[in-house]
Amino acid sequence: MATAFVLAATGHAQAQNATPAPAPTVQPHGYMVISYDIKDQAMFQKYMDAAGSLAANYNGKVTIFNMKVKGAEGKPRSVFGMVEFPNLADAQRFYNSPxxxxxxxFRIAATKGTSTVILTEGLPQ
Incomplete structure (x- = not known):
């Protein structure tokens, strides 16, 4: 019985002194965030036809696309979109792809004023 107690105490002490495993590292994802106003719907449709399925070729997925944005502060553009990629390099490869x-x-011709396009990193939620 004494031997069992010593073995149990030794195991408990070793467990307390063990170094905890490091927390898994979360790698930031890459995002393309877009905002603009459409002036030519027919030209914008050409953009959608040409670009609509391209993100998947670069491991991206459209997470937000809204053509009726309403602002809480300031004056937003009418269209807002966000495409998520596994990393910033994939987002950049997509944006710069032929x-x-x-x-x-087509998007530039279809929109009025300046479009806002941001490539950034962020942690997935």
Missing amino acids: EYTAARK
Whole structure:
């Protein structure tokens, strides 16, 4: 019985002195955030036809696309979108790809004023 007590106490002491496993590292994802106003719906449809399915080719997925944005503060543009990628490098590869570069010309022609496009990192939720 004494031996069992010593073994149990030794195991308990070793468990208390053990170094905890490091927390898993969460890698930031890459995001493309867009905001603009449409002036030419037919041209915008050409953009959607050309760009609509491209993000998946670069491991991206559209997480937000809203054509009727309402602001809580300030004056937002009417369209807001966000595409999530596994990392910033994939977002940059998508944005700079020949396919998206060609599609982007339709978006620029279809929108009024300046579009806002942000490529950034962020932690997934």
